[in-house]
Amino acid sequence: MDSSDDGELDSAFLALADPVRRRIISRLSRGPATVNELAEPFAITKQAVSKHIQVLEQAQLVTRTRDAQRRPVHLNPARLEALTAWIGQYRLVREEQFRSLDAVLQSNAAARGTQAKESS
Amino acid sequence: MDSSDDGELDSAFLALADPVRRRIISRLSRGPATVNELAEPFAITKQAVSKHIQVLEQAQLVTRTRDAQRRPVHLNPARLEALTAWIGQYRLVREEQFRSLDAVLQSNAAARGTQAKESS
DNA sequence: CCTTTGATCAACCTATTGGTTGTTAACGCT
DNA sequence: AGCGTTAACAACCAATAGGTTGATCAAAGG
Numbered sequence A, B: 001m002d003s004s005d006d007g008e009l010d011s012a013f014l015a016l017a018d019p020v021r022r023r024i025i026s027r028l029s030r031g032p033a034t035v036n037e038l039a040e041p042f043a044i045t046k047q048a049v050s051k052h053i054q055v056l057e058q059a060q061l062v063t064r065t066r067d068a069q070r071r072p073v074h075l076n077p078a079r080l081e082a083l084t085a086w087i088g089q090y091r092l093v094r095e096e097q098f099r100s101l102d103a104v105l106q107s108n109a110a111a112r113g114t115q116a117k118e119s120s
Numbered sequence C: 001c002c003t004t005t006g007a008t009c010a011a012c013c014t015a016t017t018g019g020t021t022g023t024t025a026a027c028g029c030t
Numbered sequence D: 001a002g003c004g005t006t007a008a009c010a011a012c013c014a015a016t017a018g019g020t021t022g023a024t025c026a027a028a029g030g
Helices: A006-016 A021-027 A033-041 A046-059 A079-093 A096-112 B006-016 B019-026 B035-039 B047-059 B077-092 B094-110
Strands: A061-066 A073-075 B062-064 B073-075
Touching: A006 A046, A006 A079, A006 B019, A021 A033, A021 A061, A021 B006, A021 B077, A033 A046, A033 B073, A046 A061, A046 A073, A046 A079, A046 A096, A079 B073, A079 B077, A096 B047, B006 B019, B006 B047, B006 B077, B019 B035, B019 B047, B019 B073, B035 B047, B047 B062, B047 B073, B073 B094
Parallel strands: none
Antiparallel strands: A061 A073, B062 B073
């Protein structure tokens, strides 16, 4: 359950680790758009944007349909949910995490006397 | 609001775009651990794991405290929430997205006759 | 038919990533 | 003091990512 869809998470997180691609996602959330439309706000070539879209497509964050010579790009919200699902696992442990952190700090301090933090 | 913390999102998503680092996050959700403990389940050197932790630290997904010569690594759940927050923006638009997608497909089909999808 | 528009493919360059080995620093133990 | 452990730092290497230019393909439209 943790390492089964490693590749999927890899590509999805990697795809979002770029401001251009996040911008594209943001724009697509307002509706489908073509490569040219998506490339317009950026100072890079359309080819570069096309590559970015390929990355998003491989990550299954977007899909493309054919409409004559246009290739509209559509957002695939399901993949975004998969990411929140992964992160959500660890949000659940949050309070427990704080407790255990506290416990460890205290036990360490107790075990070694008063030299807890760095002295400079 | 969208591009203000680009760098932060960059580093955070990039940090999670690696199975080793996600594994580390997963392990840290069960409590703090040292580099050696974190490195144990992996077939790579401790130095490599140390680098991964540096990446996670730069992304502020984890923090480190000093305890003598040990440097326990702790999860920082706040950063994870920042990611879900970003993704959440677009989850909100989901139903609207589906509507607009539908609208575009229909308008396209109507505008060009019946040659909607690819033929083969 | 030929041109324009939309988008991809291919080759190439540079910077960064993930990994290695080797060395060095801080601390604990006896 | 000297040894072993924990972890970081530095230099290096192979692979990949992001970007460019130039050529090509496919569909619309004169």
